[in-house]
Amino acid sequence: MERTYESAIAFLRGRRRMTRPNPSFTISQLPIAHLPNASPTFRGTPSIEGMREWLQKLGHTDAKIDSLNIIHVAGTKGKGSTCAFVESFLRVYGERTGFPRKTGLYTSPHLIETNERIRIDFNPLPKDVFAQNVFEEQVDVAIYETHHGGQYDATNVVQHPVVTGLASIGMDHVRELGPSLENIAWHKAGIFKAGAPAFSLPQEPKVAQVLKNRAAEKGVTLKFVGVDRDLPGNLNIKTQLYNASLAREISNAFLELKHPGVSPCLTARDIADGVQRFHWPGRFQIVPEGKYSWYLDGAHNELSIGEAAVWFQQVSRQGGGDLPMRILIFAQKSDQRDSLGVLKRLSETLNLSIQHAIFTTYSDNDNGRLLEQYRQCWKEWFPWTEAWNEQTPWQAVARARELGKGEDAVHILVTGSLHLVGSVLRQLGDVLQS
Incomplete structure (x- = not known):
């Protein structure tokens, strides 16, 4: 070979x-x-x-x-x-x-x-x-x-x-x-x-x-x-x-x-x-991109998603000034855990305002049913939040950037899966290398 x-x-x-x-x-x-x-x-x-x-x-x-x-x-x-x-x-x-x-x-x-x-x-x-x-x-x-x-x-x-x-x-x-x-x-x-x-x-x-x-x-x-x-x-x-x-x-x-x-x-x-x-990519990682700040953590179970939520609300509140627009990008597809339970845990711990929630998948075989479950549950818990379904992480990132147009600062939490975090990091490759 x-x-x-x-x-x-x-x-x-x-x-x-x-x-x-x-x-x-x-x-x-x-x-x-x-x-x-x-x-x-x-x-x-x-x-x-x-x-x-x-x-x-x-x-x-x-x-x-x-x-x-x-x-x-x-x-x-x-x-x-x-x-x-x-x-x-x-x-x-x-x-x-x-x-x-x-x-x-x-x-x-x-x-x-x-x-x-x-x-x-x-x-x-x-x-x-x-x-x-x-x-x-x-x-x-x-x-x-x-x-x-x-x-x-x-x-x-x-x-x-x-x-x-x-x-x-x-x-x-x-x-x-x-x-x-x-x-x-x-x-x-x-x-x-x-x-x-x-x-x-x-x-x-x-x-x-x-x-x-x-x-x-x-x-x-x-x-x-x-x-x-x-x-x-x-x-x-x-x-x-x-x-x-x-x-x-x-x-x-x-x-x-x-x-x-x-x-x-x-x-x-x-x-x-x-x-x-110490450096551990994809865990408690912040990637600045102009007015966009990407907060990435590959938390994928109820134990770790709570820690990710606490971390995000801590770092997102720092700095004072006008409140940023806050966006959640979440993906999880696994038959090894209760994915709705993980999302519920995130919602219970995330003690700050999220204006938009974007749900996506990293699986080409997903038929959208799970994404719709996520969206409906989130709207039930937070009826004032706009909730979106996007078929791929690339589309989710594009949606977040589009939603942030016209804002002075945008904080985006990416969590629920290391696969999702990896996909987003690939899209941010030019930012990470600059």
Whole structure:
């Protein structure tokens, strides 16, 4: 095969399951487990099925994977940001001490290009490097974000992570992982491995108990992490304070195990520099474009959409002066969650005036029924708001710009899906490069 970026992407896609059928697969074929309500659930084909065999065909044994020094992070909200904070802290530390010399970060989904998912020293692999070394890059630490779940997630082929971590856990991917919050917590804690210390953000009591039970079953030391009051003051978003606090604990535990003898591990300067360098596209991101300000957050479940709403009303109210026109662009299409429930949560939390709500989709197969449901519900909740349906994100952006004509300032919240945020970022590409 020719080693071009396009060939590499085609190679990967050709070996990906494009659908998740319901085969002759039963829960009894999964590793023996005791879920909280004694009714284990997992619908469809677990993504971990066949993953180890696939990796071994590529020449990647368990020992070779373990040599990457993996940090494994799961959760419902904030797991990607936590991974990015860990990478930033360890990269700054490595520049000061010589270890790690090279950091690796795997997250999903990507926003614009596939190579965003694999980053070396936080830089997405250049397309030529991706093509030449898509399976061959060696790093001193690899930070892995689960896709969803944990126990049967594709990333859980990792047998011996160095450290594991759990961000906030809430209701999401209920069709596969539910029906209860306890069930979801059980799946998330499936990344715990004997010999690897585990850390978690504070959780609801019933979730915390499941995590404690899972840790005890696996012989894992589990520590719950609160807000670190020594973090720099420029972290003014509550959820990012928690994610950075968790990342600091994970990073220090990793360094104690892999780079012992250097104390303290992360210094105050490391933390400050790591926070300063932290950047996570599509999450709490602001893109200025003349009189238009685009506020983008890929929140896609009830837990994260509330945080996005609080953030938007905080930043949109800053600066004083005349009130801006405020526009919402929302898209979500998933059979893994209650999308109307997510929109309802947004409406309940968004405590400021929205003049226009634009509902769109990123699926070519959508027949408009869901968009009309969104529009009707929004009009019921906010009858004074103009509500619009647009078939594509491109049309939604065009509508927002048209509505903003004649206004002095326009604030546009784009949320509900990382796919939506990625589509809008592609349209704002010239703005981001200028």
